[in-house]
Amino acid sequence: MQLSKVEQEMLDQGGAVAQALRQQIAVGDFFDAPHMVEIANAHFTGDPEVFGEAGLEYLEGLTLSGVSCRVPTTRNATCVDLEQLESFNQLSHLSEQELEVRRTLTKLGVMVVNTCIGYQTVYQPQLGEHVAWGDTGTVAYANSVLGARSNYEAGPSSLLAGITGRTPAYGFHLDKNRAAQYVVTVTAPLTDPADWGAVGAMIGSRYRGYDNVVAIVLENGSSPNSDDLKYLSASISSYGSMAMFHVVGITPEAFSLEQATQGQDPRETSEITAKDLAEFLGWDDTDIPDVVVFTAPQLSLFEVARLSSLLEGREVLDGTTVIATTSQMVYQEAERQGYIGVLLQAGVRVIKDTCWYLMDPAGQLRDFGWQTLMTSSSKLANIVKAHGYTPTVLPVAECIVRSTRKVTP
Amino acid sequence: MTNHQTSGLQIKASPSEFILKHATGEKIIARALVSTAPFSARYDLNRVEGTISRKEHPLRGHQIAGQIFVAPGVQGGVAGGWALLDMGSRQVGFAGLILGRTNPVMVQGAVTAGIPIAAGISEAFFATVKTGDLIELCPDEKTVRILEG
Numbered sequence: 068m069q070l071s072k073v074e075q076e077m078l079d080q081g082g083a084v085a086q087a088l089r090q091q092i093a094v095g096d097f098f099d100a101p102h103m104v105e106i107a108n109a110h111f112t113g114d115p116e117v118f119g120e121a122g123l124e125y126l127e128g129l130t131l132s133g134v135s136c137r138v139p140t141t142r143n144a145t146c147v148d149l150e151q152l153e154s155f156n157q158l159s160h161l162s163e164q165e166l167e168v169r170r171t172l173t174k175l176g177v178m179v180v181n182t183c184i185g186y187q188t189v190y191q192p193q194l195g196e197h198v199a200w201g202d203t204g205t206v207a208y209a210n211s212v213l214g215a216r217s218n219y220e221a222g223p224s225s226l227l228a229g230i231t232g233r234t235p236a237y238g239f240h241l242d243k244n245r246a247a248q249y250v251v252t253v254t255a256p257l258t259d260p261a262d263w264g265a266v267g268a269m270i271g272s273r274y275r276g277y278d279n280v281v282a283i284v285l286e287n288g289s290s291p292n293s294d295d296l297k298y299l300s301a302s303i304s305s306y307g308s309m310a311m312f313h314v315v316g317i318t319p320e321a322f323s324l325e326q327a328t329q330g331q332d333p334r335e336t337s338e339i340t341a342k343d344l345a346e347f348l349g350w351d352d353t354d355i356p357d358v359v360v361f362t363a364p365q366l367s368l369f370e371v372a373r374l375s376s377l378l379e380g381r382e383v384l385d386g387t388t389v390i391a392t393t394s395q396m397v398y399q400e401a402e403r404q405g406y407i408g409v410l411l412q413a414g415v416r417v418i419k420d421t422c423w424y425l426m427d428p429a430g431q432l433r434d435f436g437w438q439t440l441m442t443s444s445s446k447l448a449n450i451v452k453a454h455g456y457t458p459t460v461l462p463v464a465e466c467i468v469r470s471t472r473k474v475t476p
Numbered sequence: 477m478t479n480h481q482t483s484g485l486q487i488k489a490s491p492s493e494f495i496l497k498h499a500t501g502e503k504i505i506a507r508a509l510v511s512t513a514p515f516s517a518r519y520d521l522n523r524v525e526g527t528i529s530r531k532e533h534p535l536r537g538h539q540i541a542g543q544i545f546v547a548p549g550v551q552g553g554v555a556g557g558w559a560l561l562d563m564g565s566r567q568v569g570f571a572g573l574i575l576g577r578t579n580p581v582m583v584q585g586a587v588t589a590g591i592p593i594a595a596g597i598s599e600a601f602f603a604t605v606k607t608g609d610l611i612e613l614c615p616d617e618k619t620v621r622i623l624e625g
Contacts, residue, residue: 093587094580097500097595118558119523121565125588143554201554222557224584238580275551277579308551308579453519453530 068095068235069102077231083132087227094224095235104197104216104236109140109229110185111177112201113222114425115164116146123164125223126171129230135176139190140229142172143202144183144365144394146425148418155418155426156434177229181420182394183364186213187293189396194319197240199228203310204301204364204446206239210311212296214319216240219277219310238277239311245320246329247282247313249274250336255344257289259462260370264298264445265347269339271307282313282327291317294367301364302445349441349459355387356441356459359470362392362423363447368400370463374415375406377464381471383414388435389470390416392423413471423447429454441466492604492622496574497596499615500583504592505623506544506571508609510602511535515547515575517585518555526568535607541568544611548576548602556581560589572613574620576602594620 070078070092078085095103113122145168147161169179180189183202186209192198194214200206201220209215218238220228228234238244251270257263270281281303291299291314303309313321321327361374371393383389391410393401398419401407410417418426424447431437432455440456442448443466448458461469512534513520521540522529528538540563550556560582563569573586578595586593592615601620605611610624 090587093500094583097498097583097587097593098580099498112554113558117518117555119562119565121562122558124565125561201557203554218580219554220584221554221581222561222585223588224557224580276549276577278577 068092068100071103074103074233083129083134084230087134087230091227091231091233091235095237098235098237100235100237102236103233104240105233106138106197106199106228107192108138108190108198109136109220109225110143110198110200110202110205111140111172111225111229112143114146115161115168116425116427118222123167126168126175129226130171130174134230135174136226136229137232138229139178140176140226141178141180141182141185141189143181143205144422144425145181145420148421148426151416151418154416156430157426175226177226180394180396182396183422184297184367184394187297187367188394197234199225199234201225203304204297206310207300207304207312208297210239210245211300211313211318212293244278245280245311246331247280247327248331248334249279249281250284250324250328250333251281251339252284252286252336253339254286255339255341256287257291257295259443259464260294260298261348261443261445261460261462262344263291263295264302264443265344265460266339267299267302268306268445268449269343269347270312271303271305271309273337274309275307277308277310279307279309280311280313281309282315282321282324282333284315284324294370297364297367298444302449305446305449347460349461352459354439355384356439356470357387357437359387359389359441359466360423360447361443361463361466362390363444363450365422366391366393366397368397371397371401371406371410372404373463375409377467378409378413378415378471380474381413381467382474383471387470388416389414390418390423392418392421395419424450428456432456441469494597494601494620496594496618496620499592499594499613499618500587501572501590501592501615503612503614503616504544504572505610505612506542508605508607508611509535509538509540509543509545510605510607511545511547513547514549514551515545516551517559521559523559523563526563540570542571544572544574544613545570546574546602546605550575550578550582554581557585557588560585560591564589564591574613
């Protein structure tokens with residue numbers, strides 16, 4: 068790999084920065100990266116549940132070395148809501164570890180915002196801007212919707228990028244790897260974020276593979292907003308381990324199909340019809356679910372506002388639990404706007420800083436006797452199957468109708 | 477004929493050699509644990525005990541410690557970045573990874589954990605290697621050798 072003068076100086080100085088750069092170079096060499104690229108910011112993903120004692124020691128080792136992030140670095144959603152430990156049967160040692168992680172990350176210069184929707188609340192990179200983001204759905208959103216450039220930077224990798232201010236130039240940092248090789252025409256009408264998530268799930272299942280890029284052609288009159296594309300990004304990465312897609316006529320590197328494919332013939336084309344969508348969604352499931360969860364990703368302010376509107380004058384059915392997750396930033400503004408009050412009045416449990424699937428869903432299934440789960444998030448449905456749940460994906464309003472009733476005055 | 481000395485085990489064999497497209501880390505010799513399913517650190521493993529734990533996994537119940545894990549691909553996200561470091565620190569982790577296709581998560585995790593990882597190997601290797609084979613992974617030479625089948 069060709070190093071710049073600045074990078075060579077980092078190595079020459081030794082210490083933790085040199086060690087961080089050497090790790091990045093090893094990854095870059097693996098992928099034949101010709102050089103490093105400077106990044107505008109980094110997004111770190113890690114919590115006590117996923118990285119264990121070794122991760123804690125790793126972070127503490129970095130703080131002892133005195134390094135800190137040289138570009139703005141944020142933190143993803145974590146595994147615990149410190150204010151609702153008992154109500155979700157969360158282990159008390161997790162809160163102690165989480166507080167320690169927050170102190171450590173702060174010392175390293177990381178902004179402990181605990182959100183997976185930083186692109187809706189913190190910072191939106193511009194077209195062509197290089198970043199190093201650690202949550203898979205955020206990476207897909209950055210590449211696809213914003214035209215920024217990032218690979219999956221998991222575990223310590225995004226933190227190392229924050230410390231060195233750069234990342235190896237491979238994968239989606241390079242123009243040639245951003246061309247769509249597959250084209251999917253969507254004729255199904257898409258009217259809810261759940262529909263967009265379902266499309267991502269079907270595409271991810273068909274074209275699984277990190278290097279695979281799909282161009283989506285809409286022949287349904289649909290026009291997605293940021294939340295729709297958020298669910299598409301989350302599910303295409305969850306089902307397909309994919310990090311980029313184009314929506315022709317919508318996303319910034321796909322004004323035309325020819326631009327999306329960079330003029331190359333697609334390897335394969337396919338279609339998603341209204342029938343495909345209907346079969347994916349759980350319209351035929353008539354049972355009242357044990358638990359309904361709006362999460363994965365965290366809800367935006369607009370989504371919380373919509374939930375509030377749908378829940379006005381309603382209450383959660385006996386025997387059912389309804390959960391919504393969001394970021395601290397969104398929560399505070401939603402509270403100020405009165406939306407949180409409506410949700411709480413209806414009996415919804417609102418949690419923040421975390422994303423519910425990070426909170427030991429298998430333990431909750433065991434502790435609370437939950438089995439059936441309803442959600443508008445295809446990503447969540449994909450994850451909880453591994454924990455023993457039977458999930459159903461339906462549009463937001465339908466989830467509300469099936470889990471709440473009108474309050475009699 | 478090649479002689480290999482590892483952990484007191486003297487091997488005399490005519491190794492089958494396979495070329496890797498990508499590899500990083502130190503050379504190792506260890507037994508292979510071969511999966512026909514793509515690998516997910518979050519869903520396939522009991523990370524505390526270092527065992528394959530997913531119900532449907534063809535290797536369910538196998539210990540992974542000290543073995544070179546062989547799989548056609550990977551899936552999943554951030555957990556892989558930390559899991560390898562965590563398991564390695566408790567001596568219950570893989571000795572190395574050989575994958576058909578990979579994504580950055582697994583490579584970043586392996587580099588942090590200090591274990592060798594390789595990808596981009598021929599179908600012939602997957603058709604040949606079996607669980608329990610003694611194999612040599614040499615990232616510098618970008619080769620894998622089956623020393624004892």
